[in-house]
Amino acid sequence: MRIKVLSIGFCLLLSSSVWAFSPAVIGGVRDGLALGIMADEGVAKNVGLRFGVEADTGKNPLILFFGGKFYLMNVGKRYPMSLGLGLIGYLGGSKSEAGVSISLIFDKAFDIKPLFIEAGIDVAGSGKLQL
Numbered sequence: 001m002r003i004k005v006l007s008i009g010f011c012l013l014l015s016s017s018v019w020a021f022s023p024a025v026i027g028g029v030r031d032g033l034a035l036g037i038m039a040d041e042g043v044a045k046n047v048g049l050r051f052g053v054e055a056d057t058g059k060n061p062l063i064l065f066f067g068g069k070f071y072l073m074n075v076g077k078r079y080p081m082s083l084g085l086g087l088i089g090y091l092g093g094s095k096s097e098a099g100v101s102i103s104l105i106f107d108k109a110f111d112i113k114p115l116f117i118e119a120g121i122d123v124a125g126s127g128k129l130q131l
Helices: 002-016
Strands: 022-029 033-044 047-056 062-075 079-091 097-107 116-124 126-130
Touching: 022 126, 033 062, 047 079, 062 097, 079 116
Parallel strands: none
Antiparallel strands: 022 033, 033 047, 047 062, 062 079, 079 097, 097 116, 116 126
16 A cells, blocks of 8 residues: 555656646566656756656555756767666565666667657666666
8 A cells, every 4th residue: 555655656656747848658578567757857967866656466566766867978879878766665575675777878769759668677675677
């Protein structure tokens, strides 16, 4: 019950910032298959702010994250590549864990502007693949 209340509260927080941030539906692999919502917005030249929530099929059913996106370079002169650094929380299940996340973010994947591919690791308790 506590996890449901926490996830509803976090979704309300995210939905109130939709006018200021660019919302996105995201999916991928973290501790299991994940699906969620994320807000992303540039706050300075080559620096962005990201936060979101995901439902996960792994041991912890709720993942919260908050972090930054730092532009590195263009790959092939068309695809911006950024470094993602942040805090991550794996909540619910038998044991909740918090830690850090590091990833590489490739924007404009397949020449589609809102599409991005992110690959990295989450270190929360133990290392976990992030894709």
